[in-house]
Amino acid sequence: MSVVELGRFMDDLADASGKAILPFFRAQFGLDDKARGGAPFDPVTEADRAAEVVLRAMIGQTFPGHGILGEEFGAERLDAECVWVLDPIDGTRAFIAGLPTWGTLVGLTRNGVPVRGLMHQPYLGERFTGDGRHARLRGPAGERTLRTRRCAELGQAILATTDPRLFASGDEAERFRTLEGQVRLSRYGADCYAYCMLAAGQIDLVVEAGLKPYDIVALIPIVEGAGGRVTAWDGGSAAKGGRIVAAGDPRLHEAALKVLNP
Structure with missing residues (x-):
C-alpha cells in the first residue's frame, strides 16, 4: 500500500469510528467501571467498544498480517512487523461528561517505532494526522500544516x-x-x-x-x-x-x- 493509500485508509478508519461513536455522545448509554468499583474510576462505554470493533474489523480485512493492540479488546500478533495501536475514545471521562476534549486514536508502529498517527474528534469535525516528519489538521476552517510554537523557557x-x-x-x-x-x-x-x-x-x-x-x-x-x-x-x-x-x-x-x- 502506498503512502497515499495508507492515508486514505486511515481516513476511512476515522469516518467509520466516528459514525460508531457519535450516536452515543451527549446521549444515554451503557457504562461500566473496569476498576469494578475500586479507585480510580476507570470507565468504558458502549461507544468505546463499538468503535474498536469497527476499527479491528477494517484493519483485519485490509491488513490480515498486521498486529493490533487495543484498549478494549487486547492484543493480536504483537510480533508482527506492523502493529496498529487503538484507543477508540481517549478521554472517556470527558465523553461521559459531554465535553468534547476526547478523540479516537489510531497509531501504526513498524518494528516498535510509531510511524503514523491519527487523532479524530468527530463531534468538532477535526482530524489531526502525522508521520513524524509532517503533521496536518483538517477541520471546519479547512486544512493546514501544524507547527509547534517556539518557547525555550x-x-x-x-x-x-x-x-x-x-x-x-x-x-x-x-x-x-x-x-x-x-x-x-x-x-x-x-x-x-x-x-x-x-x-x-x-x-x-x-x-x-x-x-x-x-x-x-x-x-x-x-x-x-x-x-x-x-x-x-x-x-x-x-x-x-x-x-x-x-x-x-x-x-x-x-x-x-x-x-x-x-
Whole structure:
C-alpha cells in the first residue's frame, strides 16, 4: 500500500469510528467501571467498544498480517512487523461528561517505532494526522500544516496534564509539582486533545504518567511531525507509555527533563 493509500485508509478508519461513536455522545448509554468499583474510576462505554470493533474489523480485512493492540479488546500478533495501536475514545471521562476534549486514536508502529498517527474528534469535525516528519489538521476552517510554537523557557510555557492525580504520591508527584511551579500557566483535563494543541502551537508542554501504549503511540508522529519532541521522563522512547513529556520546542523539552529527571 502506498503512502497515499495508507492515508486514505486511515481516513476511512476515522469516518467509520466516528459514525460508531457519535450516536452515543451527549446521549444515554451503557457504562461500566473496569476498576469494578475500586479507585480510580476507570470507565468504558458502549461507544468505546463499538468503535474498536469497527476499527479491528477494517484493519483485519485490509491488513490480515498486521498486529493490533487495543484498549478494549487486547492484543493480536504483537510480533508482527506492523502493529496498529487503538484507543477508540481517549478521554472517556470527558465523553461521559459531554465535553468534547476526547478523540479516537489510531497509531501504526513498524518494528516498535510509531510511524503514523491519527487523532479524530468527530463531534468538532477535526482530524489531526502525522508521520513524524509532517503533521496536518483538517477541520471546519479547512486544512493546514501544524507547527509547534517556539518557547525555550519554562517561565513562558503553557503546561497541560490530564489530571495531577496521575502522578504517584511521593517523588513522582513532587517532581511534577516542582515543574508546574515554574511554568506560566497550567491546564487540566484535555487528554489527547492537549497533545494536538501542542502540535498546533497553542500549548508548549504536556507531562503525564501512568500511560499505556494506546494512550500515546498515535500522538507521537503528530507532535514530532509538527516539530516537537515526545519522550519518557528519562529521555527514552515514549512508545510503551509510562511517564511522558512532550514539548513543542526541543529547548523546553530539555529544561523539563532536568526537572523531571534530575
